[in-house]
Amino acid sequence: MNNQPSAKKFLGWFNPLGRNPGSWAFIISRITALGLTLYLFLHLIVLGRLAQGPEAYQEFLALTENPVVKIGELAVIGAVIYHGLNGIRIVLTSFGIGVTRQAQLFYASIVLAIVGTLVFTIRMFAG
Amino acid sequence: MTTPSTFKPVSSPRPGETAWLWLVKIVTGPLLFLIFILHLVVNHYLGSTASGLMTYDDVVAYFQNPLIPAIEIIFVTAVVTHSLVGLRGIVLDMNPSRPALNAVTVLLVALGAAAIGYGIWLALVIAAKGL
Amino acid sequence: MSEKWTITLRTYRQKEGEAPRYDDFTLDVDPDEYVLDAVERVWAFHDRSLCFRHACHHSTCGACGMRVNGVEKLTCITILRDVTQNGATLKVEPLRNFPVVSDLAVDMGDFYKKNEMVDARAVLPVIEAEIEHPSSAWNPNDAQYIRLSDCLECGMCISACPVAATTSEYLGPAPLAAAQDRGIRRNPELLNIVDSEDGLWRCHSAFECTAVCPSFVDPGRRIMDLRKQVIGAKLGQLFGK
Numbered sequence: 001m002n003n004q005p006s007a008k009k010f011l012g013w014f015n016p017l018g019r020n021p022g023s024w025a026f027i028i029s030r031i032t033a034l035g036l037t038l039y040l041f042l043h044l045i046v047l048g049r050l051a052q053g054p055e056a057y058q059e060f061l062a063l064t065e066n067p068v069v070k071i072g073e074l075a076v077i078g079a080v081i082y083h084g085l086n087g088i089r090i091v092l093t094s095f096g097i098g099v100t101r102q103a104q105l106f107y108a109s110i111v112l113a114i115v116g117t118l119v120f121t122i123r124m125f126a127g
Numbered sequence: 128m129t130t131p132s133t134f135k136p137v138s139s140p141r142p143g144e145t146a147w148l149w150l151v152k153i154v155t156g157p158l159l160f161l162i163f164i165l166h167l168v169v170n171h172y173l174g175s176t177a178s179g180l181m182t183y184d185d186v187v188a189y190f191q192n193p194l195i196p197a198i199e200i201i202f203v204t205a206v207v208t209h210s211l212v213g214l215r216g217i218v219l220d221m222n223p224s225r226p227a228l229n230a231v232t233v234l235l236v237a238l239g240a241a242a243i244g245y246g247i248w249l250a251l252v253i254a255a256k257g258l
Numbered sequence: 259m260s261e262k263w264t265i266t267l268r269t270y271r272q273k274e275g276e277a278p279r280y281d282d283f284t285l286d287v288d289p290d291e292y293v294l295d296a297v298e299r300v301w302a303f304h305d306r307s308l309c310f311r312h313a314c315h316h317s318t319c320g321a322c323g324m325r326v327n328g329v330e331k332l333t334c335i336t337i338l339r340d341v342t343q344n345g346a347t348l349k350v351e352p353l354r355n356f357p358v359v360s361d362l363a364v365d366m367g368d369f370y371k372k373n374e375m376v377d378a379r380a381v382l383p384v385i386e387a388e389i390e391h392p393s394s395a396w397n398p399n400d401a402q403y404i405r406l407s408d409c410l411e412c413g414m415c416i417s418a419c420p421v422a423a424t425t426s427e428y429l430g431p432a433p434l435a436a437a438q439d440r441g442i443r444r445n446p447e448l449l450n451i452v453d454s455e456d457g458l459w460r461c462h463s464a465f466e467c468t469a470v471c472p473s474f475v476d477p478g479r480r481i482m483d484l485r486k487q488v489i490g491a492k493l494g495q496l497f498g499k
Contacts, residue, residue: 003355041242
């Protein structure tokens with residue numbers, strides 16, 4: 001029947017029309033969560049090379065010079081900073097702090113994530 | 128006018144997703160965020176390569192300080208727990224059936240235990256390489 | 259002298275067993291009238307089969323919540339000038355996440371039951387109300403004075419909530435706000451109702467509910483406060499209080 005809730009409607013979370021900042025905060029947090037979970041497990045696996053000895057690890061280090069890998073790393077950094085700061089927004093608002101400013105807290109998370117990513121971009125490409 | 132046939136009477140909300148899991152998320156979250164910031168700084172500034180990354184020898188030397196494997200173990204425990212509790216939350220939002228949810232929970236607990244176990248093992252192995 | 263605009267009211271139509279469609283009606287309106295007036299005009303002069311809900315026309319009963327150009331509004335207090343312009347099309351649709359009974363009227367039964375489940379207060383002592391500028395020191399005698407709860411039970415928060423879109427089991431902003439108003443400490447039986455799979459923890463702080471609430475409930479803030487109350491209660495249980 002039309003108009004009723006359904007689990008499939010979670011796809012509607014990605015519809016940007018008519019959204020308030022809080023919804024954006026939620027959606028971006030979810031997307032970064034999924035990306036970071038994937039990265040986490042890959043990262044843990046790759047670090048196993050440390051146990052295999054210096055040559056194995058050196059191979060991996062050589063990979064990190066690849067610009068595509070660097071950009072991937074920067075995406076991870078941006079994602080963690082945003083996700084972490086939004087999480088702090090949730091913690092604060094859940095205890096009554098900053099509820100009236102929750103949208104501004106979201107904007108601040110985005111800005112700081114961009115700033116952090118830029119800092120490491122400079123570090124990784126020009127440091 | 129008849130009541131739509133798909134109308135379901137409201138029953139009691141299902142118990143089972145409680146405050147504790149949320150607390151785990153909000154305790155591990157800020158904790159791992161702080162450790163992550165340290166992790167970023169250490170791994171991009173304290174290494175001996177041109178870009179500040181650590182070589183194999185750097186890592187082994189770094190792990191000789193007993194505080195480091197301790198923090199790394201806390202880090203891996205917090206981040207794996209946070210990530211998998213969160214992932215389970217996303218699954219919950221898709222209204223799975225109870226058997227499906229239980230299967231996902233078992234899978235995630237197994238995955239989490241394996242990942243944390245592996246992380247602890249790895250940290251100790253690396254520390255031991257310097258002995 | 260009042261202005262005259264000509265607008266097209268594009269309204270969602272759906273009767274039982276039929277597919278939904280949109281009907282267009284050309285109307286002459288005064289831009290300082292309300293959206294509800296335009297809908298009523300369509301019913302009165304164009305199509306008597308248009309079904310919609312309304313009662314008080316002064317934002318107290320909560321009956322006339324609809325989506326106006328995609329956004330939840332209480333149509334009796336939504337001025338046409340604020341949502342459309344001369345010559346434009348104004349789209350009116352029923353609230354989301356409720357079954358459509360007929361056209362713009364939706365079935366609110368589930369929602370009322372959830373409010374009953376948490377025993378939502380319709381009236382409360384004025385000293386307990388979270389109002390904007392409370393008296394700095396209430397006199398205990400002031401407890402005899404009661405006021406209507408801010409929640410109109412209009413359901414717009416449920417319509418706007420991204421979580422309520424995915425399940426009809428979620429308690430939803432208004433019932434959770436009502437539970438916060440009653441207070442876990444005063445009413446410990448509420449704890450297991452809100453601290454559950456379809457309760458409090460489904461909220462993901464989107465604050466869409468607060469954005470659309472036409473009254474002063476601010477459900478988002480109340481749900482945040484309820485989290486604090488629940489954590490406090492759970493920790494209290496743990497330490498044997």
